[in-house]
Amino acid sequence: MAAGTALEAMTMATAQEIAAEEFSAVVTKHRPQIFRFLLSSTRDVDLAETLTQECFLKAHRHWGSFRGESSAMTWLMRIAINLQKDHWRNRRLQFWRKTRTNAVELDEASDWLPSGERSVEQQLLARERVAQVGKSVEGLSERQRTVFLLRYVEELELSEIARATGLNEGTVKAHLSRALARVRGELGGKR
């Protein structure tokens, strides 16, 4: 009886160790991507880092309930999207907080555009295009923006976006189409 209890305790400890190792591997693998998605959504490095930490904290708490029905990345992305949603909701309530102290306009993301083998003029044009897309993305609705970023920045498949957002594929397609139309329209208007 006692030997059985000791064995159970050892098995539980081993299972916990394995779970901790698995979770650690998940963090290492997906943290940059989650951070990137939150950064492109919030355009605030500090906020993106905070939300990323919250995301993994939440994931850690519920790691035991993760059944692996979707990929860990989709599951994490879903948590990140919900955290981001909560953040925007709070921001809407605190409408008087108009100024973002640490926010970086997405235009500045264009500063990070790899120069490649382009001429200075081409680089300037590319920066302008990136800034324009950024501005268009900023004008999208929250859902359209999420879907757009997941598709065109994170390169997720429609089915993955659907799982991460909790929408069906048709709705995802519709949001994506509208977002794309808006970006296209604004880019076209610019030229």
Place this chain on the structure above:
Amino acid sequence: MSFKDKTDAVSVVGEELSPELDLALREFRQSVHAWSEAAYSQPRTAVATGRRKQVWRLAAGWALSGVLIAGVVSTGVWEHHRQEMRMAAARVAEYERLAAEQRNQQARQEDEDLLAKVDSDVSRGVPSAMEPLAQMMAEDEAK
């Protein structure tokens, strides 16, 4: 469909992507990735700052503890010193009281001795002093 190295002209939503839009989306993705990679190193600095903060907090904690311990010890020492002083003062006061009592007793003794001496002198002197008076009284009676 991947944007990594190919610019497919058809989006997942089944719409034709113009080369311009495709290029713009690709550049946008590249810039966000590069920005994110650069920013991703920042949180590690923040962690280091956090650690530094922790070290400072630890040092401040130790310093505060030191000050508290020093305060407690010095208060104890001061209290002990005050008690010693009080006891010494009590001892001195007791000694002075005893000395004063002794002095008073001595003075009382001296007074008593003096009075006793005066009394004996007077008692010895009175009979001779009374003699002429007694003689006069005896003469009057004879008459």
